[in-house]
Each structure stands twice: as C-alpha cells, then as structure tokens.
Amino acid sequence: MPELPDVEMLKRYFYVTSLHRRVSDVRVRDVRILKGVSASSLKRCLLEKSFESTHRHGKYLFAKTNREAVLVLHFGMSGSLRSFKDTKRDPKYDRILLSFEDGFHLAILSQRLLGGVWITDSKDTFLREHALGPDALSVDQKTFQSIITKTKGGIKSKLMNQKLIAGIGNIYADEILFQSRIHPLAESKELKDKDISRLYHKMNHVLQIAVDRHADPAQFPFSWIVSHRIETDKCPRCRGRISKIKAASRTSYFCSSCQNI
C-alpha cells in the first residue's frame, strides 16, 4: 500500500489521532522494526514528550516532538497506523505501541517488517543521510526535467528511484506512465521535452487525484490502469490486451498499443 498518497493519508491520520498530547508509554513489541535506535533510546526520546507537527517526504513520515527528537516512519509494503482506546483490541502486527495521556494508543503496524522506525535530530539531516530526491508532489518542472534527462536508463526505474524523486512506487509508476502514454522501458534520455512535460503533469495529476480520493483504489477512475492490473483485463483506453513485463525486477502492467513512446 504505502506509496506517496498512502503515506499522505497516514500523515493525516497521525495528525488527528496523535498530535499535542503527552506520550505516557512506549512499548517496543518487536525490535526488528527499529533502525539505528535502541528500544531504550526510543523511549527516552518520546516518553513524556508530545508530537507537535507532522511532515511527509516521499514515502517517509516525520513526527516532530516538542524537543529535539523527530520520529521517522517508513511503512515498507505492509505497514500502517492504528489508533484505538481499548488495549484488548491491540491489532495484529503491532510492532510499536505509543500510549497517550488521553487514553488512546497508536500502534505502528508492519506485517512484513520491511519498513522501519528511526529517531533523528532533524528531517533535513535524515533526508540528506538517506540521499532522498525531492518529493514527487513538490518538485518543480525544471528540476524534474533535468533529473529525467541527466542520467540514462529506463524511465520506470527512474521514476521509482527514491534518490532521484521520492514517493513513487510500482503501482503509481505504472499509472503515471500509462496516462503519459510512455512505455515503462523507454530510455529516458530519448524522451522529447514535450514527453517529459506531459510526464511531469501526469505525475502531479495522478498523485493529486489519488490523495483527493484518500488513496483508495476503489475510488479511482475506471479509466486508470490500476483497476486493470490483471493480464486478462482490457486497456480502459483502447480495449486492447494489457501487457505484463518485468522492469527493475518488479511487475509492470501497461498497454503496448497506447504506450509506445
């Protein structure tokens, strides 16, 4: 689930459930989710503090405390957040449980343990250390253009490379390319300015619509290819057969007659 639009939803969820209230308990239920921070250090940074702001960059969620520490969350392929009041209802795959003085709890869930939890002094330091590119919804067109044309390689792997542009994963990369009518393996250096311009606008369009529709695929337009990620399905545009290939060792769905650039 968690690509940029999903993490944007999680940011809002964190905001409404967990801001401006004192953390009364921190339980680490599985230390494997912690990256570069010990359970005791995490507790020291969060206990008796409160979160005062949230921020998203790409697929990372940052929650700043009223002290130095910033909590950083990455959800991998199967992570989420769940707020609840009755601890008997503690959900499965709860790896970290934060309790607040208002009696509510926030569980950091991760079924497959692929994401991670960090503590950093500052978001910008963290972004630098992890060499993340600009956020896909904030990057300006000029920067995007130069990122795409500067290095060679297939366009899809480039869109998904978090060090170039942060936030796009396998699903949204397919959608953006479908709407831009560009083949996932197209050599990005070969793309014309007008193709990259279209790609830029479609990237913004797809991500923005996805956020507006609460990152819920059930609410996405039928004309999107996400709803047709099955080999036997038909292209919503030309009614031709959907193709399936491997690109960057991930499954790509696309329409070979519509995406021929």
Next chain:
DNA sequence: CTAGATGTTAAGGT
C-alpha cells in the same frame, strides 16, 4: 507447495 506482493538495499554482473 510455490510464486508473488505496494519497498529498500547490498551485491554482483555487463
């Protein structure tokens, strides 16, 4: 039982 699944990263190959 096997393969694949929305992510990232290290390692090896071309």
Next chain:
DNA sequence: CACCTTAACATCTA
C-alpha cells in the same frame, strides 16, 4: 563509472 538484475528481509495469500 553508470546502469541493470537479483537476493534478502518476514509473512500472507492465490
């Protein structure tokens, strides 16, 4: 050096 693919992580589902 630049780019590509694969394996690994842990777990569930088709």
